Amino acid sequence: MLEEKNDNLQEADGKLEIEISDSIQDDTIEASGSEPAPENSVSNTENEAEQVPAPETDHQDALDAITNSNAEESEDETLKERHDIPMQDYNTFSMDALVDELKNLVNSDKAISVKDHIEEIKKAFLLQYSHLIDEKREEFNAANQDPNEEFEYHFPLKLKFDEYYNVFREKRNIHFKHLQTNLKSNLETRLAIVEELKELINPQENIKDTLKHFNDLRERWKNAGSIPKDKYNHVWNNYHFHVENFYDYLHLDREARDLDFKYNLDQKQKIIARVEALVEETDISKSFRELQDLHRIWKEDIGPVSKEHRDVIWNKFSELTKKIHDKREVLFESQRANELQNLEVKKEIISKIEVLATEKVNSHSQWLVQIQKVEELRNEFFAAGKVPSEVNEETWASFKTAVRNFNAFKNSFYKDIKKDQNDNLNKKMALVAKAKELQESTDFGTTTPIMKQIQEEWKQIGHVPKKYSDKIWKEFKDACNHYFDKLKEHKSEENVDEVTAFDNKKAYLDILRAFQLTGEHKTDLDAIKAHIETWKGYGKVPFARRHIEGKFNKILDALFEKLSLSKKETEMMRFSNRIDSLSDSNDTRKLDNEKIFLMRKIEEVQNEIFQLENNIQFFANTKNAKKENSIVLEVRKNIAIHKESLEVWKDKLKQLRNLGQE
Numbered sequence: 001m002l003e004e005k006n007d008n009l010q011e012a013d014g015k016l017e018i019e020i021s022d023s024i025q026d027d028t029i030e031a032s033g034s035e036p037a038p039e040n041s042v043s044n045t046e047n048e049a050e051q052v053p054a055p056e057t058d059h060q061d062a063l064d065a066i067t068n069s070n071a072e073e074s075e076d077e078t079l080k081e082r083h084d085i086p087m088q089d090y091n092t093f094s095m096d097a098l099v100d101e102l103k104n105l106v107n108s109d110k111a112i113s114v115k116d117h118i119e120e121i122k123k124a125f126l127l128q129y130s131h132l133i134d135e136k137r138e139e140f141n142a143a144n145q146d147p148n149e150e151f152e153y154h155f156p157l158k159l160k161f162d163e164y165y166n167v168f169r170e171k172r173n174i175h176f177k178h179l180q181t182n183l184k185s186n187l188e189t190r191l192a193i194v195e196e197l198k199e200l201i202n203p204q205e206n207i208k209d210t211l212k213h214f215n216d217l218r219e220r221w222k223n224a225g226s227i228p229k230d231k232y233n234h235v236w237n238n239y240h241f242h243v244e245n246f247y248d249y250l251h252l253d254r255e256a257r258d259l260d261f262k263y264n265l266d267q268k269q270k271i272i273a274r275v276e277a278l279v280e281e282t283d284i285s286k287s288f289r290e291l292q293d294l295h296r297i298w299k300e301d302i303g304p305v306s307k308e309h310r311d312v313i314w315n316k317f318s319e320l321t322k323k324i325h326d327k328r329e330v331l332f333e334s335q336r337a338n339e340l341q342n343l344e345v346k347k348e349i350i351s352k353i354e355v356l357a358t359e360k361v362n363s364h365s366q367w368l369v370q371i372q373k374v375e376e377l378r379n380e381f382f383a384a385g386k387v388p389s390e391v392n393e394e395t396w397a398s399f400k401t402a403v404r405n406f407n408a409f410k411n412s413f414y415k416d417i418k419k420d421q422n423d424n425l426n427k428k429m430a431l432v433a434k435a436k437e438l439q440e441s442t443d444f445g446t447t448t449p450i451m452k453q454i455q456e457e458w459k460q461i462g463h464v465p466k467k468y469s470d471k472i473w474k475e476f477k478d479a480c481n482h483y484f485d486k487l488k489e490h491k492s493e494e495n496v497d498e499v500t501a502f503d504n505k506k507a508y509l510d511i512l513r514a515f516q517l518t519g520e521h522k523t524d525l526d527a528i529k530a531h532i533e534t535w536k537g538y539g540k541v542p543f544a545r546r547h548i549e550g551k552f553n554k555i556l557d558a559l560f561e562k563l564s565l566s567k568k569e570t571e572m573m574r575f576s577n578r579i580d581s582l583s584d585s586n587d588t589r590k591l592d593n594e595k596i597f598l599m600r601k602i603e604e605v606q607n608e609i610f611q612l613e614n615n616i617q618f619f620a621n622t623k624n625a626k627k628e629n630s631i632v633l634e635v636r637k638n639i640a641i642h643k644e645s646l647e648v649w650k651d652k653l654k655q656l657r658n659l660g661q662e
Contacts, residue, residue: 087117090124092383095132098125099161106168112175118168125161128382131400138407179226186225190235193221197242214246222300236299244304258306265305268313271298275320284331287324295321336388343387346395349377350402357406364417367410372614374406379618418465425464428472431457435479444487451483455589477593484589488543495542502541505548508534512555517562528559532577553577568648575652579659591656598653605646612639 090098102121105114136153196217200210227235271294281287298317305313356374361367387395431454438454441447458476463469512531517524541548556577560570579594612635 087120089385090117090120091127092385093121093124094382095125095128095157095161098128099157099164102161102164102168106164106171112172115168115172118165122165127396129155129158129161131378131403134400134404135407138404138411141411183226183228187227187231187235189224190221190227190239193217193224194235194238194242197239197246200242200246218243218303240299240304260303261306261309264303265309265313267302268298268305268317271302272313272317272320275317275324279320279323279327284324284327288328291321291324339386339388342385343391343395345384346381346387346399349381349384350395350398353377353399353402353406357402357409361413367413368610370406371410372617374403376617378403421463421465424462425468425472427461428458428464428476431461432472432476432479435476435483439479439482440486441483442486444490447483448487451480452589455480455592480589485543491543495540498540498542501539502545502548504538505535505541505552508538509548509551509555512552515559517559521563524559524563528556528563532556536577568644568651571648572651572655576655579656591659595653595656598649598656602646602649602653605642605649609639609642609646612642 088101090101093101098121102118102125105118105121108114132155133153137151140151140153196213200214200217221239275291275294278287278290304310353374356370356377359370361370381399386392435451435454438447438451464472512535515527515531518527535552553574556574560573579591615635616632616639
């Protein structure tokens, strides 16, 4: 950026002649210029009160901004590296993305220099985690009536976050412990250098020794290291004051002094030229960061200039500093405007959630739609970006309240449903007990009508809690099947026609096994249908020998595969054959069971499609979903497969219902 500076003054031949200005009395020294010193710059000796007046300028805000930034970085030099990684709006990140970002930063060599980034990640993650826990707690309270059961929720991602953050905290503690030790030692070193500078005005010393001592002190100052930021300006102003005092109030080898003044002036003019270029830089943040470095070089690395140039060059530097500072303030105002705009977006989102918390719906499917709307609004809220810091907590509290009210409203609906379902559960458990009691009965004439009545009552009772549904259905079905199987066996024992049908079908299996396809699709299909009709024509077989139907179906399956029918055609032909068999047997119970099974399958497939479509919508709302990745394509493929399956199940149910109307 600038030429390397030779800090050594030229050594002068001869003795050092001292002429101390009349204005210097004892240790109280008048400031020699307006350049470096803000107010309240005093020496470090308790008995001294060196007041260095600040320049009368309208540039003070800009200078203070630079000074404060440099003071902070002077305390901890790792802060100088923080600009390499730009601060992101972590409030728009998902919790998974936040944990990944935390992991990358903690494992980097610059973990300490980006501690502000890590703390912002922590705040963003804990906000979302708090929101998640609140929702899970409300769901738990709505679903559990036992006051003694405590809420617990295991969230593995939180464990990962804590693991990475603890690594950072350990690094930070080690860093600051080491830093505090060094700051104290470095401060003592710099204060000692200032004291030595004050003692340089000694008429008894040779000028060569004095100059050598002076340059040695300047070199030691450069290498002294970081000091506390609250001491930075105070210590530097005293150092600079005594350096200027050494130049201005001691008549040294004037040629050596003037050469150094000239060199310093040239260096500071180069800095001014660079700052003039920075004024035109479009990247304001980059300009300000470099301006910080230039101020540090101006103060730390370059000595004073002659009095006639001192105020002029400093005022020029200050004026250019103010221009960059003003551009930075405009940038901040723009960011502030964006934050205010984000605030309005978040307020609108909160209002929409508040409306949804008052819209009463009366079915589970409608509530699924409402829940999806709130989830989408929740994602929009987190993606909306930062709001002004003074209203951040208030905005977050309003959002949490709106979501909490919606969940309470939703839970009240499901509490009512749960009460009804518990009543239904009690009714169905009574029917299960009755069915089990009758399943071994041999008084078929009396028991059969009762069992059929029990089945009808079961159909009229509504849903039960999901965790009990499959269990009690299996118990009820097994009891009913056990009884009706015994009834079938009883009837089959005396049914000669069924035995004849079995013998005919057994013989026909050999004919069917020998059947060969011709290769003509229509001819072969008609032939298979004819075989099916022939088989059906033989009638029912005894209950105990119904396994023959399975053998027939296996042969049909092999023929269908060779025939290369579509999956749907094959499925429907198999189903038609099966339903015809049930219809011929007048087994209404099995037909009813088949209908219930089909309705259940349709509901399961519809729910699966709904879930997959929700997943697609989630991917579409993410920032990285500009083009579909392999996961999205796989989900779409699954949706298509499920929809095809759904059409088959619906066709089967339609065929079964049409059978009941004939």
